[in-house]
Amino acid sequence: MRISIVIPTWNQWAVTERCLQALARHTPQPHEVIVVDNGSTDGTPQMLRSRFPAVRLVQNPVNVGFPRAANQGLRAASGDLLVLLNNDTVVTPRWLTCLIRCLEEAPQAGLVGPVSNAVSGVQQVSVAYASLADMEAFATRFNGPDPSRWRQTVRLAGFCLLLSRRLYGSVGPLDEAFGLGNYEDDDYCLRAIAAGYRVWVAGDVFVHHDGSASFRLDGDRYRRLLARNRALFLRKHGLRRYRWNPDPHLAAWLPGSPRRVVDVGCGLGATGLELMRRGVAEVWGVTWDPAEARIAGRLLHRVVLVPERTGLPPGEIGPFAGAVISGGLDEFPDPVALLARVLDLLEPGAPLVVQVLNEGHYSSPRFRSYLPAGLPAPEEGVEGVPVRRLRLDEFLGTLLRLGLEGIEVGTVHAPPPAAVEPAVRSVAAQVAGPGEHPEQVYADLCTWRFVARGRKP
Template sequence: MKTSIIILTFNQLHYTKLCIDSIRKYTEKDTYEIIVVDNHSTDETVQWLKNQEDIKTILNKENLGFPKGCNQGIKIAQGDNILLLNNDVIVTPNWLSNLNKCLYSSDDIGAVGAVTNYCSNYQTIKGAYKNTEEMIDFAKKNNLSNKDEWEERLKLIGFCMLIKKNVLEKVGTLDEIFSPGNFEDDDYSFRIRKAGYKLMLCKDVFIYHFGSISFNENRNKFSEIFTVNKKKFEEKWGFSTSYYSDIQVDLINLIDHFQFEKINVLEIGCGFGSTLLQIKNVYKNAGLYGIELNKKTLEITRAFADIQCIDIEKEDPPYAEEFFDYILLGNTLEHLYDPLNVLKNIRKYLKKEGKILMSISNVIHYNIIRNLLNGDWRPVHHFLKTPIRFFTINEIDTMLKTAKYSIEIVTGKITQQHEDDKQFINSLNQIIGKDMTSQYKYCEYYIKSKKFESASGENTEIKFLLRRIENDILVEESITCLIEMLHKCKLDLYTIMKLIDVAIIKKEKVFNQLAAQLYKKSMYEYANVLLAKSYEMNPQHMETQKLLKCMEGEHPC
């Protein structure tokens, strides 16, 4: 199998040499061809390319831009795959073989991408290195092929995108309306997904990216091109990729289920489902549901989630009551005319232990107050372009209590403060006569809340069953009942563990008995979690040690 690596150049010979030298060094021979399309370089690039016997070249007499140049390279490519690669990267050991392993792991995967040090779209990972040699050492450790490090994505950044040739033949080449560059990779990603293929991000492939070398020389021109192509993209697709593609990572981090458990998640205002898809990457057994007003996004989202195009303020969603473990409202409440009524109405769709996860911009962030005092309204958070409602944490708390929720966790995003910011906050505190720093510092809140009655009802029954197990009363019957509740997703492991901690004295005994029965029912992941908790509490417990040996195959069960 051969990969056609297509690289565009425009001056910057130093970076081109680093890129191509790294390809030669870290890519298996006879598995690739290099095609360089030069967009009328005026330095020594053209002469250097002419002296490279292993490179196919196309030398343009004018700068045609990135999409047109790539399409030229694609036309002469003879490989089974097409790899679009920026010239300002250094590839690393195992990079191409790992990308290919993911690309051909499934027929429905159309393209894959790598992670790097400099990139948007959550494709960046941090690494501790000070020079190229240390970076290569970092990459060697990272680039160990591992399918658990593959994530499905809605789009991939085009600095390194590997595409199956047959997918490209079906989807077509890059759209040249985006020349000289910007948004052509967004457009191509959505075209691939619209054709029914998945996009995968390979976190087991790290390559180094210097970043935006071609555009750095003229930032004003870059800004103009970005604005023009952003408008072209929105006219073509009917939505803004920047508005709809944000992954609400901080809300995902508030989910407290174990990754192997079955959960149902609804996101209201889901865009084209970036957050839902990332939840699926982490929680493989999650059922994904979404509500979105913009119909244009549905052709992208419906491939992996059940999306309803309804107005949540005017229509009741078609879900069974007590169906969802989590309902997400990511920067949604600010755009509702009656957010309190929506919170009241969706409450019935939450399970008894279900949670509302929301992100809400803070209207009294110090930068907003300062801008208002200067006669300007500039929201800190980019989602607040057309807000209808504004919130402080006190107003959020009051609204949730009125809708019969209680706040479990409040975190938030804090902007970096300089000395003049701290002085301004101190001045505000002096004016109002109390310390409000904790509220001024957050530009956005992340909140987890639950129903008021979550602690009663079903929890009482679970505590009763756990206490019967603890006291050797109808143990088998009680465990069977709990396991049945787990199977039917009426109960989750996190809740069981939390209740054992609160209500049970002989904790190790109950953990071990449950673990043993779950193991017999082939619910190994559940059993391992409970047994690990028991071992953590008391490593010397005889029954725990016996069960551990049993599960490791060293002792008959």
């Protein structure tokens, strides 16, 4: 079996050289390396020819973007397995062995990626190394085939992506409409899922990633690129929102491992996958979004599409041994009616986990006048539904009126970015009442959501 490794580059020769040196050290399998250079002006093509003559070089006169360069490399590849690799990565001992095993053995695996130090979502792991030498020692201990550390996901970051030629033939090339790059990897994952494949994180292999070294754009240009490509991605897939990351708070708060759980407002199925990873045998999803239903329906036991956000199906789909409301009560026009319908689907004594936006978070309208314009806030709600925030006493009152037993409440914190932390602390000092310490008020201002669980009587 032969592997083709495709690396798009644009300047940054020192970074590319480091990547190629690591590949030479840690890739004993038969392989070819294809570098697609996007018009580098720092001597990258010349250095490649002189120092790495075995590397196949494809040259573009200008920067055509990551997706197009990756496609050029994939078309030139001869391998049975294909790897897309950013040039700002450093592969580690047994990296490819672990990725290949996951691709070959995980159910319906089509795309596989490692964990890393600088990546979003479930691929992110905490690391403590201070140098690349320390990193390699860490990875030597960390890496090793271990299926118990594999996890299914909705989305992989494209910094290091293993795919089979069969999947490539079925799904096709990356979408070059994403220009310089960003969201082409998200798009590819959803296309793979729609084609019947599963997307897996090989949690038993670590690959170092500098993080966004390929994008040396100024902050404003990079933000515009992200906004443009996100809008393109949502339009392409017919999505009004993009919830690809599981909600760990909801999954962790569901006690035990109920055999059959319904996830209301299931999104693309990410939280449902997390529930299954934690031992739930059967997860059903409920959504009002046909685009979400198409993806989640590939991943969960069954997904029920309902026309209205309060119009949950009648009880014939139940009873369930547990329920989570992934979207949060803030996404529903009538939260009380929603909760009542969900309770109807549950067995007596079954747990329900739900969350809601905190009316007292610093990003809420009541505090906006105190803070700098354009303050980034945590994602909230969906288009077409007014954002609904509750105070803790209002949230508890709603749950008590429905008769939930054994109610417990926790908090999810979202502190401000460093640039606006002083302004939020100033707000805390201004709104603190008699006997209230500003530090406690600041902590309250950083409480983004309340999460609660209770049992059906």
